[in-house]
Amino acid sequence: MLEQSTRSERGSMTGEEARRAVREGRLSCQTSSLAPGYVQGNLVVLPQDIAGDFLRFCQRNPKPCPIIGMTEPGDPHIPDLGVDLDLRTDLPGYRVWRDGELVEEPGDLLSHWRDDLVGFVIGCSFSFEEALLADGLEVRNVAEGVNVSMFRTSIPCAPAGPFAGPVVVTMRPFSPADAIRAIQITSRFPSVHGAPIHIGQPEQIGIRDLSKPDYGDPVAIRDGELPVFWACGVTPQAVIAAARPPFAITHAPGAMLVTDLKNSRLSIL
């Protein structure tokens, strides 16, 4: 689905170059492997009258919902994430929701943006996966070239206004020694889900079958490996879908916002 750019260009772009390519229609589809090293984020856009409840929801649930940037009402820009950044044009695809129903999948938001909309950018596990890979760990979904396995858990989020629902987690299997290392590494990234919230014992958090994820793809779990579970940015999307707000916009699956922040700068140590 690359249009006027090659794979090697994707892998050497800066965040700003990636956004420009998206904005100019030279790049569509997924942002995975685009502009390595730069933070990518999930997008949530809500009308101002419920954006306050959603902000409070994220504040109460920082592990699944780490906000890395948000707009002023009506302003589609977030200069802290990129001077030129425009939420209306800089993602490869969007989903527009009315009363909880998907009504449109536009390529930009130029005709959808409104003066009362507030945009939220929520951290994603791409950032810490890069650190795991850099440490030499095998991240199974990356090794298998598939989407990470995601599961709804029995762990409730702390509710706020209409927003409530279970924590969604990603699962990556590791040998016990690598699981310990993965905990150490991801603990350094509290703003992108941070340390795992669970390890082993999937039934304790309401997961019955690791081979049947609720979102994403199944991955192989080898003998002696432990499943390790991180809070996931799909949580707020599932919560918004359940809350059925009159109007909402999210990124299309896999079509994230690429920012100017470096993943390495999110590390607290």
Added chain:
Amino acid sequence: MLEQSTRSERGSMTGEEARRAVREGRLSCQTSSLAPGYVQGNLVVLPQDIAGDFLRFCQRNPKPCPIIGMTEPGDPHIPDLGVDLDLRTDLPGYRVWRDGELVEEPGDLLSHWRDDLVGFVIGCSFSFEEALLADGLEVRNVAEGVNVSMFRTSIPCAPAGPFAGPVVVTMRPFSPADAIRAIQITSRFPSVHGAPIHIGQPEQIGIRDLSKPDYGDPVAIRDGELPVFWACGVTPQAVIAAARPPFAITHAPGAMLVTDLKNSRLSIL
């Protein structure tokens, strides 16, 4: 077994006061709960001709054998651990070994010390247990008032000279969330065994029955808890016993050296 000191005195002593009480015969037996907040260490004393091999063994196996202090040959003092500290008198009990056989359990080393002896003080998990407890985690062996469970594993130490053998581990059970927290906390203490070396899956490291520790006491493991395994300072003692050196001295079980170092100062973060 307290002699001229009460339990409350034990719990309010500094490291220096604790050593003085031991030296003056006012305190015998175990050093557990003595001088809280101060680093305690395992003692190993070897003749100079094999001390170099042992030092190399520790250097190659820093997780089970973290050296926090060592003497010049013949000098029983380690000023870095305490200005007045004297390895000959400051531990409540000692064990003297000849050719791998326990031959004597003296109360001091005044008549055993020699000009060719080198003393090693090796960090112990008391230091990180204090940090786990301070964080509100339940450390099962402390809660049950028993010695920690220890197991010989199938993981070989890196050998050096005559010193070789398996890594010995301590095991503490935790809920999955508490296990993740315990990994974070103990990662901050690399000089006292640091992060666990294994989690869950005891059979992977050659442990068949968690209710039958090779050293120490069994502890209850509740439904849904994971066993978490840390490298243990008993490793060098087991290795020395197996190497059967002509002469060696160790601390008596539970009768550790109390230093002037604060546990909290061992934290790297």
